[in-house]
Amino acid sequence: MTQTTTHTELPTDPHLRRYGHVRDLLPGPDNPTPLVRLNRVTPPGLDLFLKLEWLNPFGSVKDRTAAFLLAGLIERGELAESQLVEASSGNTGIALAALAALAGVEVTVTIPDGIPEEKKTLMRMLGAEVWETPDDLCPVDHPKDGAIALARSLAGSETSTRYVMADQYENQDNVRAHYETTGPEIWRQTGGQLDHFLAGLGTGGTITGVGRYLKEQNPAIQVIGIEPQPGHRLPGLKSFQEAKQPGILDWRVVDQVIRVDDDPAYDVTQRLFREEGLIVGPSTGAVVHASHQLGPGGIAVAISPDSGLNYMSYFAERLGDEGHPTV
Amino acid sequence: MTQASEIGDIQVADTLDTSGLLCPLPVYQAALVLKKLEPGEVLELICTDPGSLEDIPALARQRGDALLAVEDGNGIQKFWIEKGGDA
Numbered sequence: 001m002t003q004t005t006t007h008t009e010l011p012t013d014p015h016l017r018r019y020g021h022v023r024d025l026l027p028g029p030d031n032p033t034p035l036v037r038l039n040r041v042t043p044p045g046l047d048l049f050l051k052l053e054w055l056n057p058f059g060s061v062k063d064r065t066a067a068f069l070l071a072g073l074i075e076r077g078e079l080a081e082s083q084l085v086e087a088s089s090g091n092t093g094i095a096l097a098a099l100a101a102l103a104g105v106e107v108t109v110t111i112p113d114g115i116p117e118e119k120k121t122l123m124r125m126l127g128a129e130v131w132e133t134p135d136d137l138c139p140v141d142h143p144k145d146g147a148i149a150l151a152r153s154l155a156g157s158e159t160s161t162r163y164v165m166a167d168q169y170e171n172q173d174n175v176r177a178h179y180e181t182t183g184p185e186i187w188r189q190t191g192g193q194l195d196h197f198l199a200g201l202g203t204g205g206t207i208t209g210v211g212r213y214l215k216e217q218n219p220a221i222q223v224i225g226i227e228p229q230p231g232h233r234l235p236g237l238k239s240f241q242e243a244k245q246p247g248i249l250d251w252r253v254v255d256q257v258i259r260v261d262d263d264p265a266y267d268v269t270q271r272l273f274r275e276e277g278l279i280v281g282p283s284t285g286a287v288v289h290a291s292h293q294l295g296p297g298g299i300a301v302a303i304s305p306d307s308g309l310n311y312m313s314y315f316a317e318r319l320g321d322e323g324h325p326t327v
Numbered sequence: 328m329t330q331a332s333e334i335g336d337i338q339v340a341d342t343l344d345t346s347g348l349l350c351p352l353p354v355y356q357a358a359l360v361l362k363k364l365e366p367g368e369v370l371e372l373i374c375t376d377p378g379s380l381e382d383i384p385a386l387a388r389q390r391g392d393a394l395l396a397v398e399d400g401n402g403i404q405k406f407w408i409e410k411g412g413d414a
Contacts, residue, residue, distance in 0.1 A: 133355065149351050158347030 018273040023052025023102065025057040032185035035301065040275040041268060041288060046196075050284065051186065055308035058095040059122075059298065061089075061182075061305040065205055066095035068177035071094045079105055082162040086110070087151040089202070089235045090119030091306055092168055097126035108154065108163070110147040115235060129225050145244055169205045169246035178209025181263045186210065186301050187217055194221060195298030198291055200237045200283045201225040201257070206303055211253035222320025225257045227284075233262050233314070236283045236305055258290040265289050266318060273308065281306040282314065334396050337407050338370035346403070350378035354386050357408070361392060364410045369395065372406040379404050 012020040014031050025032050031102040033056060035049040042048055053061035069086075074077045084212035086096055093109035100107045107128040108110070111181050115132070133146040148169060167260030168174045186197070197214055199207045211223035215227040228234045238246075262282075272278045282305040291300060308315065343360050345353035353374045362369055372383065383406045387394040391411035394414060398405040 063369055110347040131355070146351065150355055155350040157349045 002326040008297070012325045021170040023067075023099075027056055027064060027185065028181045029184045029188060031256040035186070035189045036278070037204050038276055038288070043294060043296075046291060048288070048291055049190075049301050050278065050280075050288070050290050050304040051182070051298070051301060052304050053279075054265045054280070056095075059307055059310070060091035060095065061206060061303060063090035063095045064164075064177040064181050065168055065174045066092055066099050068173040069168060069171055070096065070099050070181075072171070073166060074103065078164050082164045083108060084153045084166060085154045085163040085165045086168065087148040088168070089147075090115050090123070090310070091236060091283055092166075092203075093123050093128060093130070094119060094126065096166065096210055097123050097128035097141055108151075110151045110154070112147045114233070116313050117148050118312060119235075122310070124137045132298065139153060148244075166275070168205060170248060172248060173202055174205035175209040175212070175248050175250075178206050182210075182303075183213025187214060190299065191216060191302060193299055195225060195239075196222045196291075196294060196303050197237050198224045198226060198287050198300060198302040200234075200287055200305065201227045201249070202238050204235050204246045206305075208244035208248055208250040208253060210303075211287075212250065220253045220304060223253050224290070224294070225254045226287050227257050227259050228265075228286065229259060231260055232262075234265055234286050235311075236281070237286065242263070259292050259294055260286045269308065270315075278304070279308040280304050281308050281311050308314050334398070334407065337369055338372075339345070339371045339387060339407070341363055342371040344373040346373060346375045348374075348376065350376045350382050352380050352384050358390070358408075359385065361390065361408065361410050363389075366410050366412045367406045368406045368410050370406075370410070372408060374406070376400055379401060383408070392396070397404075 010018060012024050019025055034052045036052055038050060039050045056063035085108045086092060087110045088113060093111065097107050108131060109123055109128050110133050113132050113134045120130050133150050151165050155163045193232055197210060201207060207223060207225050213223045228237045228239050230239045232239060234242045265286035266282055268289040269280060269282050272280050272285060288300045291302060341360055341364060343357060346357055353376060357372050364370060384394055387408050393405040393409040395409050
C-alpha cells in the first residue's frame, strides 16, 4: 500500500526566523534589526549601541527607504507602464533594484563616480542599469549633484520610455520609513532609555524620521547629525558645503551637527573590524568617531548603515601590503 | 570659433540628437558619444534645452575638447565638438 504525504505550507514565523518570502525579512517594530553595544571602541563613559542595518535583506538601512518609496509609487499608480529611475550612492539603488525586480519593474540608477565596484556590480547583478555620473557633469546648475540632476532630467525629459523618479531626497515616504519603523524599533529596543541618537547626514530621511519619532516620545533626546568634509570619500554621507540640502531634511529635529574627516572615520572603521568584530562600512566609522565628541554619561544609539563587504576595494587600497607580505 | 558660413565644411563623425531631453541628459549622452570618438573627430550635437548653451561649452572645456561652432535659433541649439587629444 502506498502512503501519501500531505504537504501543508509552512507559514512565516519570525520567532523561528522562517520566512515565506524575502520581503518578509524587511524590518519593522516586530522584526527589528539588532542593537549591539560597543565594548572596546567606546567613548569614555558613554554606553553606545550600534543598530546593525546591514543585517537587512538587501544589506543596508536603505532597504527601509526603498520599500516605502516603491510601495508609495505602486499604491499611487505612478509606475504604470513606466520604468523607475533613482539617484543613489549605491545602497538605495541596490535595495530598489532588488525590490523592483521582485515587483517586475525595471530600474535605472544614476550614481556619482567613485562608487565602489562592489556596489555597481551588485546593482547590475540585480538587473538594474547603472549610469555613472561625475558629480560635476553639469557644472553650471548642479555642482556636486550630477547623479541627482541626471535622474531628474531623465524623469522630466520626453523619451520613448517613461521614467518615474523615486526621489529619496524629496519624497516624504523616505522619512515615513524611519518614522514608522526605525524610530519605534529604537524606542522599543532601549525601553525608551536613550539620551543621544546619531546618524549620518545624506538624504536626511533617517535623521528626520527617527529624530521626529524619538523627540515626540521624549523631547530631551539629543539628535546628532554627522556630516563629512567637502571632497570626502564616505559614500552615503553628504557635505552640505558642496551638495544641495535635501527637501526632506528637517533641521528642527537636529540638535547638533558634528563634522568628521575621512582619515579618523576609516581608522575607527578598522578598529570596529578588529576590536569589536563588526564588519561595517566607513560611514559607521564616521558616526562612531563623532560619538567621541559627546560628553560622558548616558546611552546613545547610532545607525550602522551598511556592511564593510561593499567597500573591500576601498579598504584594500588603504591597507596596502599590511598583513599581506608578498615575495 | 568657426563662422556660420563655414559650418558646412566641418567633417562630422557622428550626430547626436537630444531634442526633448533636459539638461544634464544631453551632456551625459554627448560625453558617452565623445568617449567613443577618436581624437580630432567631430560630434554634431542637437539640443532643445536652452541650458545646453552653458552646459555644453562647460563640458567641452572640462574634457579638453574644442567647441568649433554653435548655432542657436528657433528653440534649437547645435554644437560641433572636436574631441581633444587626451580626452
